[in-house]
Amino acid sequence: MDLDLSVAIKSLTLKNPLIAASGCFGYGVEYREAVNLADLGAVAVKGLFLNEREGHPPPRIIETPAGMLNAIGLQGIGVHRFVQERLPELREAGATVIVNVCGSTIDEYAEVSRVLSDAEGVGALELNISCPNIKEGGIQFGCSLGGTFDVVSAIRKVTELPIIPKLTPNVTSVASFARAAEDAGADAVSLVNTFLAMAIDVESRRPELSNVMGGLSGPAIRPIAVRMVYECRQQVKIPIIGMGGIASARDALEFIIAGANAVQVGTANFTDPFIWSKLLEGIRDYMTRHQIARIADLVGSLQLAVPEHA
Amino acid sequence: MPVDIEAPVRYNRRLSAHYNVIALDAPEVAAAALPGQFVMVKPQPGFEPLLRRPFSIFEILRDTNGAPTGLTLLSKKIGPTTTQLYEAVDGQRVPCLGPLGRPFTLVDSTTEAWMVAGGVGLAPFVTLAEALRPRGVRLTLFYGGRSSTDLFCLDVFEALGVRIVLATEDGSRGELGRITVPLDRELQQAAGSVQLYACGPEPMLAAVARLAAKARRRCEVSVERTMGCGMGGCYSCVVQVHGSDGKAHYVRSCTGGPVFDAGALVWE
16 A cells, blocks of 8 residues: 655655654754664754753753653754754755754744754754743743744744744643644644653652753653644644654554644653654554555544444 | 664573672674663663663673673662663563763773772773773772672672772771772872773762872763663753863763763762
8 A cells, every 4th residue: 555654844745744852852963873864754853042051950850650851951052053063964864854943032033043044954943932941931932822923923024944833731721822823824833842840859858850840751641742732633724743752653643643743752762762663664554454545634533423334 | 873672681690689780682782882881771661660771781791702692781779670670580671772872991001990890880890801901901990889798790800800909888898998098099109000990979980080180190980870862862961071161061971971081070
């Protein structure tokens, strides 16, 4: 059976729906020896500000039941060094590159976006308005509908690249934020970023993370993330990139059936950096088994009513 | 290039109620491994724990022709992964990703190699000794633990012609006190060129780094940090290093280390 796994996000075509999640795949080049980056739908590289950032002191991660908390603090090399030092290698590897754009102000988001729009080899911009671990910027836009609209509108003015705001689950209604992003000209939305969370060492009565709070990811959050993708699918027409605890092809399919056009995989890549071919094979098997030639036909195909049998 | 092997357990030797040496059939990993490198393992499938854990490669196992067939890990039972490793049975498959990380720098015969190990920090020194011995390097192991029951595998080092200096905090074996006491004394007496290699608890590493700086000896340390991925993807396992700009910067210990020049690290 001839299978079409491609996903269109405005001008960008992904060869399959599997994307390495930002913050979980370095700048992509770290995995170049182990994985053929061209085999992935896209690589979403670590969030970039205009300038370098040190991030938070360790400990930066702690495991929790079926999940992990992180508070890395967006350590990064800044957009200019990324364009000079990492992007050429990603191009050479044939990777479809999505850059996660960060900013403390709308002006900084716009400037980072401009630099990336002028660079060769950037496929799309994912706007990080949802990192729970930094004080300034990011989440302050992602937790207000007006802020989300304003930052997306501002970036829309400076780039022709597809814009994908990454939404936080730490709001009452993610779907209304997806709607605000769509209204402001976003080409897709990605969700969910991590859940703001906390863990305490009861013996010392100290927080497990230096930043006190961190973002929860991993299988523990998957059912909530699936629900949020499903809700957003009712509210927007633009493509949705779903994520949250995907660790198998079954999990990826669950998001797609809920309404995601593509998926990102983060935490599971830590446990298995070779997960991509297994996910792809599992999705292909499923499509063949269910006689579904185009992955697009699976998107939002949730069956609510009991099917009538003739 | 790292590979991931579903490695069968060849044997699991319990050394005490807490320590074990587990042997994994992972020829591709073993063949590529350099002294000081590590592997990421996850003895049980499922989400408890979710992530792999890093372990120094303890020994390389070889067939009768000398070809690498597997590796061993020295483990101390402290958490879920080390408990699973302690309890692992022969034939059980343990995903083993590696080899990873920056290895030790190998000296030549004009320099003596002094390896300083605390507790389970002994792990990277068998392969280091095996790599240095054919180069004609004179080898010494300074090995400290809480008690004689925390000292293991001395026969392996004796067989490699390594001079061994022991210290225990309860005085049950070797010198009474910390291993840095005999190390300090010998550093003051040493006439020729000496390279230090250290692995163990953080306070011991800091003390060895101080002694090395005082004696103006080169020193490499292997650090242990909580790692998310071991591949450079997550930025969890950072240590602070002195940058060329005079400021301290966070560097990933999985890709920038786990072996660092002691003088490059910021010691608290």
